[in-house]
Amino acid sequence: MKACCGSGGGPYNFDQGKMCGNQDVTVCSDPTTYMHWDGFHLTQEANKHVVETLISGTGFVYPEFRFPEKNQHVYQQIYQSDGSEEELMVSVTMF
Structure with missing residues (x-):
């Protein structure tokens, strides 16, 4: 639960008075190992x-999302990403 970008130390590395982007606020070296970016955002x-x-x-979502066969490509696109900074915009119609 410790923030990647923050200050204040402790178990959360969060101080509402010193948010990410302020002077003396540190950023972790590997954000992929953290759940929270700044104490607010994942x-x-x-x-x-x-x-x-x-x-x-596979998760605990009830009721399950059921995508029509024609939209199964959405899942494939998300997880075949090469990890680049390119943003993926996807529009899905659910029935």
Whole structure:
């Protein structure tokens, strides 16, 4: 639960008076090993796990999201990403 970008130390590395981007606020060297970016927002790695839980059918989501066969490519696109900074915009119609 420790923030990657923050100050204050302790178990959360969070101080509401010194947010990410302020002077003397440190950033971790590997955000992929953290769940929280700044104490409010999830890291990209954590967001990938949230999305996987929601759309893969393997998580604890009730009722399950059921994508029509024509939209199964959405899951494939998300997880075949090369990890580049390129943003993936996806529009999905759910039935």
